[in-house]
Amino acid sequence: MPGTRLDVLAIGDAVVDVxxxxxxxxxxxxxxxxxSMQLLDAGQATRLYEKMGPARETSGGSAANTVSGIxxxxxxxxxxxxxxxxxxxxxxxxDIRAHGxxxxxxxxxxxxxxxRCLILVTPDAxxxxxxxxxxxxxxxxxxxxxxQIRGAAILYLEAYLWRAEGPREAMRAAIxxxxxxxxxxxxxxxxxxxxxxxRADFLGLIEGGEIDMLFANxxxxxxxxxxxxxxxxxxxxxxxxxxxxxxCSEKGAIALEGGRRVEVPAAxxxxxxxxxxxxxxxxxxxxxALARGRSIEDSLRTGAIAAAEVISHYGARPExxxxxxxxx
Amino acid sequence: MPGTRLDVLAIGDAVVDVxxxxxxxxxxxxxxxxxSMQLLDAGQATRLYEKMGPARETSGGSAANTVSGIxxxxxxxxxxxxxxxxxxxxxxxxDIRAHGxxxxxxxxxxxxxxxRCLILVTPDAxxxxxxxxxxxxxxxxxxxxxxQIRGAAILYLEAYLWRAEGPREAMRAAIxxxxxxxxxxxxxxxxxxxxxxxRADFLGLIEGGEIDMLFANxxxxxxxxxxxxxxxxxxxxxxxxxxxxxxCSEKGAIALEGGRRVEVPAAxxxxxxxxxxxxxxxxxxxxxALARGRSIEDSLRTGAIAAAEVISHYGARPExxxxxxxxx
Numbered sequence: 184m185p186g187t188r189l190d191v192l193a194i195g196d197a198v199v200d201v202x203x204x205x206x207x208x209x210x211x212x213x214x215x216x217x218x219s220m221q222l223l224d225a226g227q228a229t230r231l232y233e234k235m236g237p238a239r240e241t242s243g244g245s246a247a248n249t250v251s252g253i254x255x256x257x258x259x260x261x262x263x264x265x266x267x268x269x270x271x272x273x274x275x276x277x278d279i280r281a282h283g284x285x286x287x288x289x290x291x292x293x294x295x296x297x298x299r300c301l302i303l304v305t306p307d308a309x310x311x312x313x314x315x316x317x318x319x320x321x322x323x324x325x326x327x328x329x330x331q332i333r334g335a336a337i338l339y340l341e342a343y344l345w346r347a348e349g350p351r352e353a354m355r356a357a358i359x360x361x362x363x364x365x366x367x368x369x370x371x372x373x374x375x376x377x378x379x380x381x382r383a384d385f386l387g388l389i390e391g392g393e394i395d396m397l398f399a400n401x402x403x404x405x406x407x408x409x410x411x412x413x414x415x416x417x418x419x420x421x422x423x424x425x426x427x428x429x430x431c432s433e434k435g436a437i438a439l440e441g442g443r444r445v446e447v448p449a450a451x452x453x454x455x456x457x458x459x460x461x462x463x464x465x466x467x468x469x470x471x472a473l474a475r476g477r478s479i480e481d482s483l484r485t486g487a488i489a490a491a492e493v494i495s496h497y498g499a500r501p502e503x504x505x506x507x508x509x510x511x
Numbered sequence: 512m513p514g515t516r517l518d519v520l521a522i523g524d525a526v527v528d529v530x531x532x533x534x535x536x537x538x539x540x541x542x543x544x545x546x547s548m549q550l551l552d553a554g555q556a557t558r559l560y561e562k563m564g565p566a567r568e569t570s571g572g573s574a575a576n577t578v579s580g581i582x583x584x585x586x587x588x589x590x591x592x593x594x595x596x597x598x599x600x601x602x603x604x605x606d607i608r609a610h611g612x613x614x615x616x617x618x619x620x621x622x623x624x625x626x627r628c629l630i631l632v633t634p635d636a637x638x639x640x641x642x643x644x645x646x647x648x649x650x651x652x653x654x655x656x657x658x659q660i661r662g663a664a665i666l667y668l669e670a671y672l673w674r675a676e677g678p679r680e681a682m683r684a685a686i687x688x689x690x691x692x693x694x695x696x697x698x699x700x701x702x703x704x705x706x707x708x709x710r711a712d713f714l715g716l717i718e719g720g721e722i723d724m725l726f727a728n729x730x731x732x733x734x735x736x737x738x739x740x741x742x743x744x745x746x747x748x749x750x751x752x753x754x755x756x757x758x759c760s761e762k763g764a765i766a767l768e769g770g771r772r773v774e775v776p777a778a779x780x781x782x783x784x785x786x787x788x789x790x791x792x793x794x795x796x797x798x799x800a801l802a803r804g805r806s807i808e809d810s811l812r813t814g815a816i817a818a819a820e821v822i823s824h825y826g827a828r829p830e831x832x833x834x835x836x837x838x839x
Contacts, residue, residue: 201602203609204830237579237606237828240568251565270598270624274529274568281531281565296598500565502532 195246460499523574580795788827
């Protein structure tokens with residue numbers, strides 16, 4: 184897009200993932216809903232961490248994973264999110280910048296520590312996420328750089344962050360700035376619980392014509408539409424959101440663009456290790472390809488390749504040379 | 512051994528590994544010697560970290576990896592090492608305890624931060640380590656628990672830690688306590704540069720009959736003996752150290768026990784990803800098997816299996832179910 188410096192600027196949770204293997208029985212014992220995301224306070228996070236097995240840490244956060252993927256594929260990406268001035272904040276900052284993402288949100292000092300997401304990966308490679316958001320939920324509209332927002336073709340918003348008031352106000356302000364500059368706004372629905380809490384807000388944005396691209400998985404789209412049937416759910420947003428991209432796990436993905444429905448199969452994976460970040464990297468592939476002017480079919484295929492890479496190892500950021508894999 | 516509560520108590524560096532992929536050219540540019548370990552001060556560590564790619568963090572430290580492996584195989588293991596009261600200190604403490612290792616060294620507050628080792632993994636899976644030891648080198652003899660040392664059948668010492676005065680004094684004190692209680696002392700040689708600096712000390716310990724078990728790789732043993740020829744190097748310590756275990760990378764390992772030489776091949780690995788921790792986990796397998804009364808041949812074979820597991824993924828701590836793999 185002319186006059187843009189970035190393809191995508193995302194606003195999302197700035198967290199470090201703490202990933203441990205866990206048996207199904209552990210989830211039952213801890214009363215955790217497999218595949219979901221729940222928020223923890225500091226005490227709950229400490230107690231769960233003590234019970235978890237040895238872990239590995241990698242930078243995470245849904246939208247942060249997406250922009251890292253876009254940058255890894257050669258796209259121009261930026262991120263807005265809140266870390267604290269601490270060691271995990273340094274880790275998050277290093278990793279996202281090392282992927283090539285512009286990240287300039289100043290760390291906060293003296294508030295909550297940098298957020299972390301305790302992720303339990305069961306033998307079926309499914310991930311169950313337990314997030315202590317910490318500083319991530321202390322993001323405020325003051326952290327926004329209006330010039331940066333105006334300079335990005337797409338503003339990409341993470342629904343997870345809608346839960347907290349400060350970040351929600353920041354995202355509303357960012358939408359206003361982006362739309363006033365004629366930029367597009369994309370929303371990723373993140374999680375059913377999150378939709379349950381904020382359905383009215385999300386539907387309001389959609390009905391108000393504020394959302395140009397919607398990213399979701401099947402369950403999230405059905406939940407947002409409050410429709411049991413997938414096609415009815417998709418139909419509910421037809422004509423209201425110009426581009427809708429829905430991931431369907433191992434079945435692949437579907438997009439609805441200007442009334443045209445496109446489907447692609449999932450890309451093959453030798454061994455699925457950890458599904459964390461599958462949707463995030465799918466969105467990354469789609470956005471990176473669309474930014475290069477590719478068709479929606481090609482963009483979905485790129486998303487499928489990026490998602491296949493990220494589920495082949497632990498951690499939700501790309502490890503292989505994505506640029507070579509997707510050849511945009 | 513009767514009257515013991517632990518099979519092995521290790522004293523070593525308490526550090527978190529920060530692991531990134533790197534091309535050979537990056538090592539050349541940064542003037543790093545492939546396969547070696549070098550010490551960094553805080554400024555050097557910050558500068559190198561800024562240039563490194565996106566990373567993953569896992570707890571590390573040579574002897575800490577070894578005791579984590581022993582515990583993962585069902586052995587009774589303890590660790591003494593210094594972390595700071597910070598987020599990386601919490602990560603280190605969580606991981607080693609989650610492996611089942613007794614770790615009670617109190618974190619220090621207001622000193623240096625928890626140490627980290629910046630590890631560059633080249634496409635050949637070789638690791639080049641750049642350690643900012645931080646709090647790890649602030650270990651002092653006051654941190655020792657005499658009862659814990661007397662309660663461990665083997666005191667296992669990491670030569671890397673010999674570099675700093677406080678830890679060196681702590682290790683000398685621990686040797687005295689262990690020997691007075693009739694316990695065995697094991698030394699792992701860690702690195703050629705380290706041997707070059709402290710050869711007189713290490714030879715003094717060996718000549719003084721203070722070392723019951725010596726762990727090394729081929730190059731380290733030759734360096735300690737100052738012998739070009741491997742057999743001459745091995746012969747140099749025959750009769751002075753009751754058990755000598757030498758790893759020879761993909762060729763396997765050799766042990767010399769009471770004048771008898773035993774060799775085992777390396778265990779097969781589908782794909783070598785990151786060789787960090789190969790020697791540490793080899794030592795873990797040997798020590799865990801010896802603690803169960805296995806022969807030196809069986810113990811070397813156990814070491815080979817544990818080493819094969821750890822080089823099949825990033826990070827120097829076991830990820831697979833080692834207990835099932837080694838079936839002790």
